[in-house]
Amino acid sequence: MRLEPVKVSPAAYHAMLGLESFVSKSSKLEESLLGLVRMRASQINGCAFSMDMYSKDARVNGETEQRLYTLSAWRETTFFTNRERAALAWTEALTVITEGHAPDEVYAEVRKEFGEEELVNLSLAIITVNGWNRLAIGFRTIPGEYQPH
Known part of the structure; x- marks a missing residue:
């Protein structure tokens, strides 16, 4: 069994929560957009705990199954807005x-939308x-138990 970061270093964990709180509440970015970003990064990183958590949160926030299922192939669909694609x-x-x-071309596209x-x-x-993702993967946080608030 690996360490539990929140128990070993609560101050560090709370610092991460502070950044998370800023992103969620003060960044003025749409919650649906943040959900897609969180889910996509977690897919790339192979973080099962985060994919489980973020997919549950996204569904509670109104995200469709279709978009969640096709997120890893977003370039091949018409389900995402230009802003989301960027x-x-x-x-x-x-x-x-x-x-x-x-890459400069990716930066140029995201600058058009943001x-x-x-x-x-x-x-x-x-x-x-x-x-x-790196905390969950590194310390083997077990997926499946998370329940949205």
């Missing part, structure tokens, strides 16, 4: 940063979910 491309670029180092502050906040959302 956010998903930016999510992939920042999550797999070693592949292309956030203002300066929105783009910084979107980037922080992506950074946050990647941090949570």
Whole structure:
């Protein structure tokens, strides 16, 4: 059994919660968009705990099964808006940063859809979910038990 980060270092865990709270409440980004970003980054990272949690939260917030099921193939569908598509491309670029180092063409597309502050906040959302994924994967957080509030 691995460590439980929240018990071992509550202050560090609360710092992450502070960033999560900012992203969720103060970033002015749509909750549905944040749900897609969280889910897509978690898919890329292979974080089963987060995929379970974020898919449940997304459904509670009105996301459709169709969009959740096709999220990993979003480029091949018409189910996502241009804004969502730009956010998903930016999510992939920042999550797999070693592949292309956030290419200029992806940046140009995301800049068309997001203002300066929105783009910084979107980037922080992506950074946050990647941090949570790494904690959950590294410490083997067990998926399946999460229930939305």
